Amino acid sequence: MENINVMVIGSGGREYAICRKLKASSMVNKVFCAPGNPAMNKIGVEVLDIEENDYDKLIQAVELHQIAWTFVGGEVELANGIVDVFQEHHCKIIGPDKEAAQLESSKSFALKFMRKNNIPTAQSKTFSNKEVARKNITEFGFPLVIKKDGLAGGKGVYIAPDQEAALQFVDQQDVDAAHPLVYQECLSGQEYSVFILLDQNSYQVLPISQDHKRAYDNDEGPNTGGMGAYSPVPQLTSQQYEQIMKDVVEPTVKGVHREKFSYKGILYVGIMMTAEGPKVIEYNVRLGDPETQVVLPRIENDFAKLLNQVANNEKIDNIIISYESFINVVLAAKGYPQNPVTNQKIDLTDIPENIFIDYANVSEKDGVLYNQGGRILSVVGRAASLKEAQKEVYSFLNEHPISDTFYRKDIGNKAICD
Structure with a gap:
C-alpha cells in the first residue's frame, strides 16, 4: 500500500514526534493530527480542529480525507473507548479497546492480570474503604508506594516516606469501590521503559529507554508527566535484557493473546530492575512522553509500514535499531x-x-x-x-x-x- 493518508489523535510532544516520524515515511501521503498543535503545521502536518472525544467528527474526518488508519496517542481516549467506536464504524485504528485499556486505567485490573500470568511485580494490596486502608498503613513498611486507581497523567503515584505522611495522603483521598487505593512495597533499582508493538498474532520490542519523572535534579520534587528521557541504556546488561524478555515481556504478550483482547498497538511495561530481577511497576497502553521522542528516532524501519502491518493484522517486521x-x-x-x-x-x-x-x-x-x-x-x-x-x-x-x-x-x- 502506497501514498496512504493517516491520522494521529492528540496534541502534545509525543504526538508531534509520532507525526514527524510518519511524515518521513515513503508510503505516507498526508499526516493529519486532531486536535494537534500549531507548531505541527511547520513540519507539514495537517492539523484538524477536532477534539479527541468528538467521535462523530473524527469518523467524518476519516471518511472525508480517506484515512487508511488512525493512531491514538493518549491514554484518556483509549480508556474512554475510542477504539470501540472506530471499530463499530469499520474504521481501522491502532490502540487497545476499552476492555484492554484497563491495563492502564485500572491498577487493580492490571494487578489481577499480572497475578494470573505469573508476571513479577511488587507486593500489593487494594483498598476500597478508607478506614481499612488506614488500619493497614504499615503493611509494606516505609517508604510506601500509594497509587490512586484510574488515570492520573503520570502523577497518580505518591511515595510516602513515613506513616504520618502516608496517613495524611490517604485522608485527602476519596476511597470507595469506584476509587480504590493500591499500596505497594517500594522497589529499588534502575527503572526502564519497555515498549511492545503488537497485534493479535505477533509482536516486536522497541528500543529500551529510561525516563525521569521527578521535577528537579537528582530525582527530587513532585512527580510530573516526565522531564526527560534517553536511549540506549548501556547500564542494562544483555543478561538483564534477556531476563526482562523471558520473565516479563513474553508472559505479558501471551497473556494479552490468551485473553483475546482486541489489542493492536503499543503496550508499555515500566520495569524496575531489582536485586531479585525485573519487576513490573505498571502497564501503559500507548507510547510514553517523554520516551517517544528518543525511542522513535532509533527505529530505522519505516514506522508507518510497521503500523500498517499492525492495523491490518499482518506479521510485524523485525525492528532495526540504530546505534545512535x-x-x-x-x-x-x-x-x-x-x-x-x-x-x-x-x-x-x-x-x-x-x-x-x-x-x-x-x-x-x-x-x-x-x-x-x-x-x-x-x-x-x-x-x-x-x-x-x-x-x-x-x-x-x-x-x-x-x-x-x-x-x-x-x-x-x-x-x-x-
Missing part, C-alpha cells in the same frame, strides 16, 4: 506541575542538525509560538554517544534561554560515566 544515542530534555513552564505560568514567547532559531524540537503546549499568534503552560517542548539531541548527545542538548538550551521556564540538568547522568 538520543537524549530528550523537557522544557517546562515555571511553576509546573502545580501552577505553571503561561504566554511567554517561544522563539527558537538556528537549530543545529543534531537537535530536534518537539513542541507540545503551545499556541500561535501572528506566526509566533507562545507557551500554554506545563511541559512546553522537548529538546532532543542526537549523537554517536549519550555523552555527546547530552552535551548537544545542554549547549543548545544554554544558548537559547526562555524566560520563566526550567529543565533538569541531569538527564542521562545515570548512564554516563565521566
Whole structure:
C-alpha cells in the first residue's frame, strides 16, 4: 500500500514526534493530527480542529480525507473507548479497546492480570474503604508506594516516606469501590521503559529507554508527566535484557493473546530492575512522553509500514535499531506541575542538525509560538554517544534561554560515566 493518508489523535510532544516520524515515511501521503498543535503545521502536518472525544467528527474526518488508519496517542481516549467506536464504524485504528485499556486505567485490573500470568511485580494490596486502608498503613513498611486507581497523567503515584505522611495522603483521598487505593512495597533499582508493538498474532520490542519523572535534579520534587528521557541504556546488561524478555515481556504478550483482547498497538511495561530481577511497576497502553521522542528516532524501519502491518493484522517486521544515542530534555513552564505560568514567547532559531524540537503546549499568534503552560517542548539531541548527545542538548538550551521556564540538568547522568 502506497501514498496512504493517516491520522494521529492528540496534541502534545509525543504526538508531534509520532507525526514527524510518519511524515518521513515513503508510503505516507498526508499526516493529519486532531486536535494537534500549531507548531505541527511547520513540519507539514495537517492539523484538524477536532477534539479527541468528538467521535462523530473524527469518523467524518476519516471518511472525508480517506484515512487508511488512525493512531491514538493518549491514554484518556483509549480508556474512554475510542477504539470501540472506530471499530463499530469499520474504521481501522491502532490502540487497545476499552476492555484492554484497563491495563492502564485500572491498577487493580492490571494487578489481577499480572497475578494470573505469573508476571513479577511488587507486593500489593487494594483498598476500597478508607478506614481499612488506614488500619493497614504499615503493611509494606516505609517508604510506601500509594497509587490512586484510574488515570492520573503520570502523577497518580505518591511515595510516602513515613506513616504520618502516608496517613495524611490517604485522608485527602476519596476511597470507595469506584476509587480504590493500591499500596505497594517500594522497589529499588534502575527503572526502564519497555515498549511492545503488537497485534493479535505477533509482536516486536522497541528500543529500551529510561525516563525521569521527578521535577528537579537528582530525582527530587513532585512527580510530573516526565522531564526527560534517553536511549540506549548501556547500564542494562544483555543478561538483564534477556531476563526482562523471558520473565516479563513474553508472559505479558501471551497473556494479552490468551485473553483475546482486541489489542493492536503499543503496550508499555515500566520495569524496575531489582536485586531479585525485573519487576513490573505498571502497564501503559500507548507510547510514553517523554520516551517517544528518543525511542522513535532509533527505529530505522519505516514506522508507518510497521503500523500498517499492525492495523491490518499482518506479521510485524523485525525492528532495526540504530546505534545512535538520543537524549530528550523537557522544557517546562515555571511553576509546573502545580501552577505553571503561561504566554511567554517561544522563539527558537538556528537549530543545529543534531537537535530536534518537539513542541507540545503551545499556541500561535501572528506566526509566533507562545507557551500554554506545563511541559512546553522537548529538546532532543542526537549523537554517536549519550555523552555527546547530552552535551548537544545542554549547549543548545544554554544558548537559547526562555524566560520563566526550567529543565533538569541531569538527564542521562545515570548512564554516563565521566
